[in-house]
Amino acid sequence: MPGSLQAFDLTPAMLDRFRSKLQKRAIHNVDIAQADVLDSQGLPAEWGNYDLIVAASMFEYLPTERLSEGFRALRLRLKPDGKFVLFITRRNWLTRPLIGRWWQANLYSKQELEEALQKAGFTSVTFSQFPMPYRFLSLWGYIIEAKN
Known part of the structure; x- marks a missing residue:
């Protein structure tokens, strides 16, 4: 079991859902905060020096021109040898109507994401596929590992 876990989201509704899932699974000792990745003052100052940061279905909702800024904000909270997943x-063709239009989310190409991560200061960017039997999820999205 990891030593400590922290989680944040911009919306209270998502945080409530997360708390509910943690409670149902009897998972304790997760610090939760409402915060915006683009506002570095919103997260507790002690939240940093991480070995690993995982972000899922969050960056699609940042303004496109601030994508690198959001990546950089998390990179600065990593240890020098830390990883960002x-x-x-x-x-x-599938995500444009379902996620782009319906959910008003920004969608990115591999090249756009690689450039944004490099602009944020990551020096190693690796794209992976979902493992079997979840390979079908590769139609939806990317798994990316970035390192300082």
Whole structure:
């Protein structure tokens, strides 16, 4: 079991859902905060020096021109050898109408994401596929591991 876990989201509704899921699974000792990744003052100052940061279905809702800024905000909370794992929606024929239009989310190509992560200061960016039997999720999105 990891030493400590922290989680944040911008919306109270998502935090309530997360708390409910933690409670149902009897998972304790997760610190939760309502915060915006683009507002570094919103997260507790002690939240940092991480080995691993995971972000899922969050960056699609940042303004496109601030994507690198959001990535940088999390990179600065990593240890020098820490890893950032990102699950994010890819732009394709399926996600444009379902996620782009319906959910008003920004969608990205592999090249756009790689450039944004490099602009944020990550020096190593690796794209992976979902494992079997979840390979079908690759139609939805990317798994990306980025390192300082």
